[in-house]
Amino acid sequence: MGVNDTNEKIHMNIEAIRKILKQKILRPISVLRGYSKERLHVFDLMTRTVNVGESNSALLIGPRGCGKTTLVNDVLNELERDSAFNHKALVVHLNGLIHTDDRLSLKDMTRQMKLENVVQDKVFGSFSENLTFLLESLRSGEKGTSKATLIILDEFDLFCNHRNQTLLYNLFDVSQSAQAPICVLGITSRLDVTELLEKRVRSRFSHRQILLLPEGGDANSFTSIASDLLSLPKNSLKCPGDKKIIQTWNDSIKSLLSNVEVASILRQLMDISKNERILRNFLMCMTSHLGDKHHMLEEGDFIRTAKLFIGVDSKIQMLEGLSILELCLVISMKHLNEIYDKEPFNFEMVFAQYKKFISKQSTVQGVEKHIALCAFETLQRLEFIQPAAKGSMKIKFSSGFDKAYQKEFQLFYFLATSDQVMDAVRNYKDLPTEVSQWASSCLI
Structure with missing residues (x-):
């Protein structure tokens, strides 16, 4: 063919x-990329609850879309590969966007724990009694043993809005008192979520937090x-x-x-x-x-x-609108940034770099120093460069008089990236070939 x-x-x-x-x-994203240490931490928490009967509580915190739910699902998938897992543990998923009050939460917990037939028409006085009854119902015939319960609270911060935080209080209380093997794992994107907890709830929380920061x-x-x-x-x-x-x-x-x-x-x-x-x-x-x-x-x-x-970068558009002299000074700053690892520079350093280029390129006409200084000040007004020190730079003499530095020696930081400069050079119309080659060449 x-x-x-x-x-x-x-x-x-x-x-x-x-x-x-x-x-x-x-x-749906099912492949977890990175976060090996955080995954191992969550895996250890759950396995200790299932295999040893140790009760735990923790918060998994990270920005939206970083992979918090994917991490938890990945751990659960690995645990479920063990054929004995379903006999040892139950997994309950609650979401703050769906379970907006304790009544809905308890009802769905009962359904997921498959205890509807046990509960039937039994009515108790408080949420605590209901939850205790559910956990007691999990106890097997052998005395002192009970199925482990893994409770995943997605959008954890929304559960803090429930009246008196009764659900959180009872879940953390059970995990702390070791009445039954239970692991309570909250998933949230709010870093200040512990501040939302009432004092009595916070006192029963383990304060174990697992942070998922965006990986480089x-x-x-x-x-x-x-x-x-x-x-x-x-x-x-x-x-x-x-x-x-x-x-x-x-x-x-x-x-x-x-x-x-x-x-x-x-x-x-x-x-x-x-x-x-x-x-x-x-x-x-x-x-x-x-x-x-x-x-x-x-x-x-x-x-x-x-x-x-991505849109159009406004800074690249501004660079494309500069004069050739101003763009040459910008290229000089780009090279200085690369030579001195983004350390501040002054006009004298930029002009020396520019003169070095002019001396090697006979076809490009140079300009006098005062004209280049005007172009440099234009770049400052356009905010391509920023003074390294706030206010005017002055020297203090022993006589008590202050004298300002000459503006040629004031230090500045360059506020554009090398990629932005190169994009502007590529898009610049009628730019001399020597200038574009200088921009992309090795450091002079």
């Missing part, structure tokens, strides 16, 4: 390919995730020559993701947020354009979709 024949086969099966990709992208990851982590989501699994197509079609598609995706512009877009997307959901939404928008007239993903698809998610 030739290349043209394979492309024609892809064109004929594009609807099936698009359906497979959408199913992969829209599938390597610069190519979004690229590897995108490769996984956009690649076709083996035997996913049921048509003649499906192996060749899948291989051709996957090779094109691999080649596309190795493109410099595509890799840059994915890095920018990762700079905005390391949340995998944003990447999935981004890829979903791209795959939606696949059809009879457009059957292969291209670099242009990434660029067009990036405008919706």
Whole structure:
């Protein structure tokens, strides 16, 4: 089967390919990436409750979308692989968005613990008596033994709004008093959640907190995730020559993701947020354009979709509007930032870097120092540079008189990134070739 024949086969099966990709992208995130230490902590808490009968309480705290629920589900999936787990423990999931009061919470707990037949029409005086009865009902025939209960409270901060925080008080009280093996794990995005707890509730909480901070990851982590989501699994197509079609598609995706512009877009997307959901939404928008007239993903698809998610950088637009002299000074600052690791600089250092470039490029005409200083002050007004010290810089003499530094020697920080400067250089119209080469060259 030739290349043209394979492309024609892809064109004929594009609807099936698009359906497979959408199913992969829209599938709930089930793969936990990173957080090995935090996962081990949660795993230890739950296993000690199930196997040893130790009661625990803890809070899992992190920003939305960082993987808190995925982490808990990953731990539970591993525990459930043990055939004896269902005989040793019960898992109860409550969500603050759904269970808005204690009555709803208790009703759903009863359902999930499969104790409706035990409770039947029994009515007790308080929530505490109801909960105690439920836990007692889990006791097996052997004296002193009981099924472990793992209670997951998603949107934990919303349970703090329940009247008198009765649910939390009783759950923490049971876990502290070891009446029955129970693990209470709250999931929330609020760092100040313990401040929402009443004093009596807080006193019964273990104050064990597990923080999930956004992991830095390597610069190519979004690229590897995108490769996984956009690649076709083996035997996913049921048509003649499906192996060749899948291989051709996957090779094109691999080649596309190795493109410099595509890799840059994915890095920018990762700079905005390391949340995998944003990447999935981004890829979903791209795959939606696949059809009879457009059957292969291209670099242009990434660029067009990036405008919706990343938008236009206003600082790059401002850099593109500078004069060539001002842009040359900006390039000098970029090089100084790289040489001195973002340490502050003054005009004399910038001008010396600029003169060094001019002396090596006879085709680019230099300017006098006072003209360059005016351009430097324009960059300050546009807030591309910021003074390293607040107020005017002065020298204190023994005579008691103050004398201000010459403005050429005042220290500044550069407020644009190297990527922004390079993007502006690439988009700048009629920029001399020597200047663009200087911007992308090694340090002078």
